[in-house]
Amino acid sequence: MNLSTIDIRVLTADEWEVFRRVRLRTLTDSPQFFGSTLAEAQARTERDWRAALADRTQFLASADGVELGTVAGMIDPERGGVHLISMWVAPEARGTGVADLLVRAVLDWAAAGGHTTVWLEFAEGNVVAERLYLRNGFVRTGVTGFVRPGDPRVEYEMVHKL
Incomplete structure (x- = not known):
């Protein structure tokens, strides 16, 4: 895959169907790495999808009309800074550099926003993701938690200082 042909763009609220399609594919492909479930995503309404896009900056990687991955950045005024969430790359694009382009898009967007x-x-167990984040300047903070309340899966926090 030629990275120069990859388009990274921000989805608008009017592209909620694209977001829905990619998110459903994400939760079908890799449910073990996300806090939301496929059933929850399938139950969302158009209004829910539009609201989600209004609360975040959702990046989409594609090439020749094929959706290859997504990631979002959310500004958190309470904590200060940007929360990188919902990172996913399609199986056919893994190992091609698409993930690095998506992470860089969030980092550049955050820096541009001051x-x-x-x-x-x-x-826990997502070694590929941890390597991606380490390669892009993130470090573990030592903070751990659970993927969601009542779920025994552990997650680890990482931070990148711009």
Whole structure:
């Protein structure tokens, strides 16, 4: 895959169907790494999908009309900085550099907005994700938690200082 042909763009609220399609594919492909479930996502209404896109900056990677991955950045005024969430790359694009382009899109967006910190969580056992984040300047903070309340899966926090 030629990275120069990859388009990274921000989805608008009017592209909620694209977001829905990619998110459903994400939760079908890799449910063990996300806090939301496929059933929850399938139950969302158009209004829910539009609201989600209004609360975040959702990046989409594609090439020749094929959706290859997604990631979002959310500004957190309470904590200060940007929360990188919902990172996913399609199986056919893994190992091609698409993930690095998506992470860089969030880091560049955060820096352009004057933010100095980007943080994220990744699920225990997701070694590929941790390597991606380490390669892009993130470090573990030592903070751990659960993927969601009542769920025994552990997640680890990482931070990147811009």
